[in-house]
Amino acid sequence: MGNAQTNPYGSANLSGAAGHAILRRRGPLVIWWTILRISLEERLVYRGDFALGTLMRFLPLVTQVFLWGAIFDAVGAATGQPTVAGYHYGEMVAYYLLTQISRAFSSMPGLASGIALQIRNGEIKKFLVQPVDLVGFLLLGRIAHKLVYYVVAVGPFALVFFLCRGFFSGWPEPTILLACIASLVMSFLLGFFLEATLGMLGFWFLEVSSLLFVYMLFSFFFSGHMFPIDMLPGVWATLVRSTPLQYLAYFPAAVFLGKIQGADLVWGLSVQLGWVLFFIVASRVTFYLGVKRYSGFGG
Amino acid sequence: MAIIEIEGLAKSYPAAFPRRSAILIILSLMAIIEIEGLAKSYRVYQKQEGLLASVKGLFRRAYRDVEALRGIDLRVESGEFVAFLGPNGAGKTTTLKLLSGVINPTRGTARVMGHIPWRRENAYRRRFALVMGQKNQLWWDLPAQESFRLHQQIYCIEPAQFERRRDELVDLLGVGQLLAQPVRELSLGERMKMELIAALLHSPEVLFLDEPTIGLDVVAQHKIQQFLRYYQQQRKMTVLLTSHYMKDVAALCRRVVIIAQGQMMYDGSLTGIIDRFSSHKIITLVFPGDQVPKGLSQFGDVLEEQAPKVKLRVDRQVIADSLAAILARHTIEDVSVEDPPLEEVIAEMFSLASEQAGAAVVKSPV
C-alpha cells in the first residue's frame, strides 16, 4: 500500500570511492560526463525490467479511472451536473496521469534515508576531509539518475498517454506549457533539496525512518498525488496550500490543465521558486550545523 | 555373517529366539545407510535477475549440466562415525542433502534405516538430524530455549524426556547460562552448540554433520569434538561428518570416505590413505660436520638443504634401494624415513583428481 512507491532507481550509488577518485582528478565537465555515463550503463543493463516496472506503476491508475467513473456517474445522476470540485471526468483522469509526470520529477527515493544512513555509519566523514561538497555531489548523481530514468521511462509514458489521449482536451497554449515545464524543473529541485534537508536531520536523530514515514504519508496525500487538493474543503485547503508539498505533484498538473492561470500562475511559480530557494539554504544550513555538531562530538 | 549366526541360533533354540525378535535383530544388524549409484546433476540456468529476464528465460533458457555426484556406492553400519573428505564442490554436502531428503537424486538409490529419504516421510524425518555449520535453524531474535520448545512440539517429544535430554545436552556442552539469551547475541561457537542441542533433542539415530566446526576457534572446536565423540559413543548414533579440518576427522572418525569430482576415491581408515595414495616418502639425512655431499639429487628431489641436514623426497618403490645406496656412499650421522603429512597427501590426491577430470572433459567431444 504505502510502500508501493518503491525505489525505481537506487540511492546515490556514485558516492562511493570511485566517484571520489574521479572528482579529484578531473575537471568539472569530464566529471559530469563520467558520472552520467556510469549511471547510464548501470541502469541500462536493467532497462527491460525498468520499463516494465514503469508500466506497472500505472496499474493503480486503472483502478482510479474506474473508481472515478463510478463516482461521476453517481454525481451526474444525483445533481445532473457531472463535476467534482470543478473537474469533469476526463479532466480528473488527465489529472492523475499528469501527477505521474510530476512525481517522476519530484520523487527522490532513497535520498533522505541514504544521507541519514551515511551519517549513521560514518561514511559522511569522507565529505568532511575531502574538498567535495556533499549536496552538490548528490545533486549531480541524482540528475544523472533522473536523466537515465527519463530515457527509459519515456517509452512506457508515451504508450500510456497515447492510449489515454481521449481524456485530454488537446495541448495547452505554449506559454502554459512553458510554465508547466518550469514548474516541473522546480519540482525536481524542490523535491531534492527538501529531502536532502530531511536527511540532514540524521545528524540530530539516530533513527529517522519513522520521521521519514510521516513525511511520506503527508506527501502522499497532500502533494496531490492521491487526489486534486482543490477538492479539500475550507480550512484544510488553506492549510495544505501553505505547505510546499503541493508543488511536488498538484501544481504542475493543475497548470497543464489550465486550472491556474494569469496572476495566480505567476504567483504560484514565484512561491514555488521561493520554496526552492528556501530549501537550498535550509539544506546548506542544516548540513553546516550538523557537521559542526558532528565534529563537536568527535564522530 | 552375523545374520547367519543368529539364524542358526534361532533354529537351534526356537523357544529362546522367537522368530520376530530374530528378524528384528537381523534388521538392526543390516547396514543403516545403503547407497547405490547415487548421482545428482544440476541444470544450471544462466539466470538473470528480474522479472522480464525471468519470463524470457521461461521460454528460452541457456543452461549447462553440472554433475555434483557421479554415482557413489556406500554402506554404513549402525554406530559408525564416518568422515567425508573432499575439496569444495566435491559432492560431500550434496550427499548429505540427498540423505536428508532435502533434494532428489538424478539416479540411484539410498536407504537410511529402511526409508527412502526424498520421500520425506514424517516417520523418517523424526529419526535423523542434520546440522550445518554455515546455516542456522534457531530463531535469530529469540533465546535458544524457545526454539527448543518448538522442536519439542514439532518432533512430539514427551515433556519429561524433552527436559531430561535438554538438561543433559546443556550440561555436556556447558551452555546453561546462555539458554535465555537471544541467539543473535551468542558467539559463533555458542551458537553451534545450541544448534547441536536442537538437532539432538529428538534423539536421532542418524546424525549428519556438515562442517560443524567451520569458523570456530580452537577451543570451541575441541569442545565440540569432545562432545561429539562422547555422545556418539554413549548413544551409539550413526554419524556422517564432512569437515575441512583434519583434526576433526582424526579425533572422531575411524572410517574416512574421500569424494572428489563427485566420485568416491577412497573408503577406509585415515592412515590407510597414506599407504594407498602417497607415492613418496621423506628421507631426512644428517651428515657429520658442516658439509653436505653433492649428487644427492640423483636419489630424489631435495626438499630442504640446511647443512648438515637434508630432506629428500624419494619414490616409494625404490626407497630401500636408494637408502642402501646412500648409506653405502656416504657417512651418515642420523637418518629417518617418514610419510609425508596427511594434509599434503590428500591435497596431492585432490589436485590429481581434478586434473583427471579436466582431461576427461577435454577428451569427450561435448
Place this chain on the structure above:
Amino acid sequence: MHDKLQPRAGVQRVHPSYLRVFLTFARNSLVRDMTFRSNFIIECVSSLSWMAMNLGYYLLIFQFTPTIGQDSGWGKYEFFAFLATTLFVNSLVQAFFMPNAEEFSELIRTGGLDFALLKPIDTQFLVSLQKIDWSSLSNFLFAAGLLAFSLFNLTYWPTLVQIVLYPLYLACGVAILYSLMIALAATSVWLGRNQTLYEFWFYITNFSRYPMDIYQGTIGTPLRWFFTFIIPLLIVVNVPAQLMAQPLETQSWPLAIFTLFAAVGCLWGSRVIFSRAMLSYRSASS
C-alpha cells in the same frame, strides 16, 4: 536408539499437534515483537495513521457524491463497511502470511529451506505460518471499530445469517489471497529472486479494494470477469462486504457459492504449486 528400547507410555504420535505448534509460533513471534517494543509501537502507529489518511480520502469523496456508482447501493456507510472488510482481510494476510511469503522466497534463494524440509511436519504449514506480525493486527482492531460504526449508521440491521456467514467469507477471502501469495513466492524456485513480483502483488491486489461494480464498459467488464473467474481477486473483499453491508438478495447467491469453490480451488492449486516447487528445490549451497 537408547530411547527406542525403553518402554513407552503410549503409542508414539505420528503427527504433531498443528494447533499447538501454531500457538508456539504465535507466542515466539510475540516474544520477538516485544523485544523490539518501540519498533512494534511505531509499526502500529504508522499503519493506523495510514488507515486514518485513507479514511479521510474516502470521507472527502463522499463530500461530493452520495454513492460510488449510480444506484449501486454503496453509500457512505456501506462503503465504510466495505473498507472495514478490506482491512480485515488485509490485516489477517499481513499478520499471518505476508512475512512468511517474503521469507519463503528468501529461504529458497539462500538454501535456508533445508531445515524446513527436515522437520517431521507439513512443510507448507511450517513455511506459511512460522512468523506472525502482530503489529498488523492493529488494523484488525481498527477495522472492527469501523465496521461497528458503519453498521450502527446503516439504515438496516444485518440478519443472523449474514452475521454468521461473514466470518466464513472473510476466511475464504484470506484463503484466496494466501494461495495466490504463496504460489507467487514458490515460483522463486524457478525464477530466482523476484523483487518485481512483489511489487506486482501490490499493484494487482489494488484491484480488490473497490466494489466490483465499478468495472464497467468495454475494458471494465472483461477486467471484472478476469479478476473474478481467472484470478479471483475481486471476490476476496466484495463477497463478504456485500454480505454484510447490503440486504440479502437471491441474485447474489451464485457468486457466494462460487466463492466457496474458488477458495477451496485456490488452496488446492497453491498446494500443487508448492509441492512442485519443493520437488524442484535445489538447496543453494552456502
